[in-house]
Amino acid sequence: MKLYMVSLGPGDYELITIKALKALKNSDAICIPTKSADNSFSRSMTYKIVKNLMDEFGFDKPIIPMYTPMRFKEGDWQRQVDIIYDSFKTYETLSFVTLGDSAVYSTVYYLLDIIKKQESKIYEDCEVIPGVTSFSHASAKVKKPLCIGDSSFIIRPLHKRQVPFTTVYMRPKIGMDTSRIKQKHNNLYTFENLNYKGETILDHKKEKVEKYMTLFIDFV
Ligand SMILES: C[S@@+](CC[C@H](N)C(=O)[O-])C[C@H]1O[C@@H](n2cnc3c(N)ncnc32)[C@H](O)[C@@H]1O
Numbered sequence: 654m655k656l657y658m659v660s661l662g663p664g665d666y667e668l669i670t671i672k673a674l675k676a677l678k679n680s681d682a683i684c685i686p687t688k689s690a691d692n693s694f695s696r697s698m699t700y701k702i703v704k705n706l707m708d709e710f711g712f713d714k715p716i717i718p719m720y721t722p723m724r725f726k727e728g729d730w731q732r733q734v735d736i737i738y739d740s741f742k743t744y745e746t747l748s749f750v751t752l753g754d755s756a757v758y759s760t761v762y763y764l765l766d767i768i769k770k771q772e773s774k775i776y777e778d779c780e781v782i783p784g785v786t787s788f789s790h791a792s793a794k795v796k797k798p799l800c801i802g803d804s805s806f807i808i809r810p811l812h813k814r815q816v817p818f819t820t821v822y823m824r825p826k827i828g829m830d831t832s833r834i835k836q837k838h839n840n841l842y843t844f845e846n847l848n849y850k851g852e853t854i855l856d857h858k859k860e861k862v863e864k865y866m867t868l869f870i871d872f873v
Pocket of ligand 1: 663664752753754755756757758759785786787788
């Protein structure tokens with residue numbers, strides 16, 4: 654059983670990654686969220702992207718609708734997870750798709766939290782495929798950077814004022830002591846040389862920066 658959590662990008666199907674396209678092509682079926690209780694996709698951007706990809710790249714997969722009412726209720730996520738478990742009775746490889754990037758306000762992690770507790774093997778074997786966010790796309794549209802030089806960049810949800818936040822620390826100096834990074838949550842990771850030789854991911858803060866290609870993420 655293999656589950657892919659596939660980020661589809663911001664709506665233009667050409668902004669999907671090759672990895673995401675390959676995951677869809679390798680899947681036996683594709684789970685697509687819909688806000689329509691009748692499981693139709695008439696207003697679904699997600700469905701449109703998948704359909705365009707299937708047409709252009711010449712593949713055709715069964716579509717499994719997943720009613721997603723946006724009520725933020727555990728029961729709704731459990732129902733979607735149950736559809737995934739049930740689909741594994743018929744299919745060996747499944748993709749669940751999400752708009753933009755899965756790391757940003759996506760259902761993906763509500764589902765994965767449940768799967769992690771209930772079916773740890775599916776969780777361990779699951780692959781999350783990142784994508785282009787709506788705000789990267791917006792920035793490119795108007796040719797304005799989100800952060801440059803000494804500036805930084807904040808994402809704020811508009812529905813509430815005070816919310817916990819993830820912080821991404823970038824552009825360290827080699828040799829820098831990281832004591833200035835004050836950890837807010839119990840979930841700080843160090844990522845070094847991602848996709849380069851010597852890629853390292855640590856579930857803690859490295860005391861001293863050794864590589865310029867180092868990111869620290871203090872996850873919420
Ligand atoms: C649930 S979040 C999903 C974000 C998505 N995962 C991403 O990576 O951009 C939905 C919010 O993202 C923003 N958004 C997503 N797609 C958008 C689009 N096509 N145009 C403008 N804003 C968009 C809006 O602020 C919307 O309320």
